[in-house]
Amino acid sequence: MSCILGSSSVQHAAKSNPASNDTDSWPLYLDAQSTTPLDPRVLDAMLPYFTHQYGNPHSRTHAYGWESEKAMEKARQQVADLIGADKKEIIFTSGATESNNISVKGVARFYKSKKRHVITTQTEHKCVLDSCRALENEGWDVTYLPVQKSGIIKMADLEASLRPDTALVSVMMVHNEIGVIQPIREIGAMCREHKVFFHTDAAQAVGKIPINVHDLNIDLMSVRSGTVPTPLVVGFGVACEIAKREMTYDHAHITKLSNKLIESITSRVSHITRNGDPEHSYPGCVNLSFAFVEGESLLMALKDVALSSGSACTSASLEPSYVLRAIGAEEDLAHSSIRFGIGRFTTEQEVEYTANKCVDHIERLREMSPLWEMVQEGIDLKSIQWSQH
Amino acid sequence: MAAGGGRQALALYKSLLRESQKFLAYNYREYALRRIRDGFKATRNVTEEATLQRELQHARESLEVIKRQVALGQLYRPPNLIIEKK
Numbered sequence: 001m002s003c004i005l006g007s008s009s010v011q012h013a014a015k016s017n018p019a020s021n022d023t024d025s026w027p028l029y030l031d032a033q034s035t036t037p038l039d040p041r042v043l044d045a046m047l048p049y050f051t052h053q054y055g056n057p058h059s060r061t062h063a064y065g066w067e068s069e070k071a072m073e074k075a076r077q078q079v080a081d082l083i084g085a086d087k088k089e090i091i092f093t094s095g096a097t098e099s100n101n102i103s104v105k106g107v108a109r110f111y112k113s114k115k116r117h118v119i120t121t122q123t124e125h126k127c128v129l130d131s132c133r134a135l136e137n138e139g140w141d142v143t144y145l146p147v148q149k150s151g152i153i154k155m156a157d158l159e160a161s162l163r164p165d166t167a168l169v170s171v172m173m174v175h176n177e178i179g180v181i182q183p184i185r186e187i188g189a190m191c192r193e194h195k196v197f198f199h200t201d202a203a204q205a206v207g208k209i210p211i212n213v214h215d216l217n218i219d220l221m222s223v224r225s226g227t228v229p230t231p232l233v234v235g236f237g238v239a240c241e242i243a244k245r246e247m248t249y250d251h252a253h254i255t256k257l258s259n260k261l262i263e264s265i266t267s268r269v270s271h272i273t274r275n276g277d278p279e280h281s282y283p284g285c286v287n288l289s290f291a292f293v294e295g296e297s298l299l300m301a302l303k304d305v306a307l308s309s310g311s312a313c314t315s316a317s318l319e320p321s322y323v324l325r326a327i328g329a330e331e332d333l334a335h336s337s338i339r340f341g342i343g344r345f346t347t348e349q350e351v352e353y354t355a356n357k358c359v360d361h362i363e364r365l366r367e368m369s370p371l372w373e374m375v376q377e378g379i380d381l382k383s384i385q386w387s388q389h
Numbered sequence: 390m391a392a393g394g395g396r397q398a399l400a401l402y403k404s405l406l407r408e409s410q411k412f413l414a415y416n417y418r419e420y421a422l423r424r425i426r427d428g429f430k431a432t433r434n435v436t437e438e439a440t441l442q443r444e445l446q447h448a449r450e451s452l453e454v455i456k457r458q459v460a461l462g463q464l465y466r467p468p469n470l471i472i473e474k475k
Contacts, residue, residue, distance in 0.1 A: 025471040026469065026470050026471065027415070028471065037414075040412075041458075043458065044457055044458055046459055127464065
C-alpha cells in the first residue's frame with residue numbers, strides 16, 4: 001500500500017499516531033537506510049565510556065587518558081579490519097556528510113594547480129552534489145554521469161569523460177534510496193589505470209557487503225556510524241539545562257575547594273607560583289608552579305591523582321607550555337607546573353588527599369635537589385656561573 | 390560435541406534463551422532468540438577442542454551482555470509494538 005501525503009494529511013497522521021507515552025501500539029520500524037536500532041552489544045561496549053571511563057584520549061599522564069586512548073585505537077583497528085585498510089588510514093569525523101565534503105573538496109583543492117575536473121553521478125547523495133557545485137563555483141568542471149534504468153552508470157560513459165586534468169571520481173557504493181550497487185571494482189580499476197583518485201560514499205554499504213579498499217582500488221571512502229547523534233545531542237541539551245540551574249551552587253562549591261587546595265599547599269611549602277591572575281580566573285582551574293621540583297617527576301609521583309601539566313592537547317610533548325612562556329613564567333618554573341582541575345563532583349576529601357600528597361612529594365623531591373640545598377644556604381642561583389662542559 | 394563440552398553447551402544454550410526472553414524490546418528479543426538458536430545449530434557438530442572452548446567463551450560473554458542489556462531495558466521501558474500480543 002502506498003500513498004502520497006500532502007502536508008495536512010501528514011498532520012492528521014501525526015495526531016492519530018501513538019504519542020511516546022502510549023505503550024501499546026508503537027509502529028514497526030522498516031526504515032533501515034535512515035538509521036538502525038542500536039545493537040545491545042554496541043551499547044554494552046559504549047557504556048563504560050559514558051560512565052566511569054570518561055578520560056580524554058589525549059591525556060597522556062594518567063590511567064583515565066590511557067584507557068580512553070586504548071579504546072579509541074582499538075576501535076580504529078576494528079574499523080580498519082572491516083574494510084581491509086590500515087588503521088593509520090582511518091580518520092574519525094562528525095559523519096558521512098563531513099567525510100564527503102572533506103574528500104571531494106579536499107582532493108580537488110589540493111590538486112587545483114594541476115587539475116580542473118571532477119566526475120560524479122547524477123544520483124549521488126546531496127552532500128556530494130553540493131560539494132561538486134561548490135567546486136564549480138570555484139572554476140572546476142564537473143561531469144554528472146547519467147544512470148541507466150537499472151540505476152547503474154555505464155562504464156563507457158565514465159571512460160569517455162575522463163580527462164588528463166581529472167582529479168577525482170566520486171561514485172557511491174550502495175544507493176541510499178534505491179539500493180543499487182555500482183560497479184565499484186571496475187570503476188576503481190579504471191581510475192587506477194588513468195591515475196585519478198577514486199572516492200566512494202559507502203555509508204549504506206559498510207558492514208553490509210564485503211569491502212576491501214585495496215582490492216577495489218578505493219582511495220577515499222566515507223563511512224558513517226549512524227546518523228545525527230540524537231542521544232548525544234539530547235545529552236548535551238540536558239547538560240546545559242542542569243548547568244544553568246546549578247551554576248551558582250557549583251561555583252560556590254568549587255571556589256571553596258579551590259581556596260582550600262591552594263591554602264593547604266602554600267601554607268606548608270614555599271616558592272609556589274600561581275600561573276594566571278587569581279582575580280580573573282575560574283576557580284576550578286588552578287595552575288601552580290613549584291620551584292626546584294621537576295613537573296613530570298611530581299606528576300608521576302602523584303600517581304594516585306589524575307593530573308596534568310598542561311592541557312590534554314599538548315601533553316604529548318615534553319616542551320614547557322608555550323602558554324606559560326607567554327605569561328612570562330621563568331623557564332625552570334614552566335617545567336614545574338601542574339594543573340589542578342576541580343569540578344562539580346570533586347569532594348573536599350579528594351582535595352585534602354591531593355594537597356597532602358603534593359606537600360609530601362614536593363618536600364621529598366626538594367630534599368633531593370642540589371639547587372634547593374643552595375637556596376636554603378642563601379645562595380642566589382642567578383649569580384652562579386655554570387661552567388661549560 | 391565432546392561430552393563435557395556438550396553439557397556445558399546445553400546449559401549455556403538454555404541460559405541464553407531464558408535471559409533473552411526477558412528483553413522488553415521486541416526487536417532485541419526476537420533477534421537474540423533467533424541468533425542463539427541458529428548459532429548453536431551451526432556449531433552443533435564441532436569437536437575440535439580449541440574451537441569448542443572459543444565458542445563456549447563467546448557464549449558466556451554474550452550471556453553477560455544480554456543480562457546487562459536486559460536490566461537496562463527494564464529501567465528504560467520501551468513501548469510495545471503493534472504486532473506484539475498483549
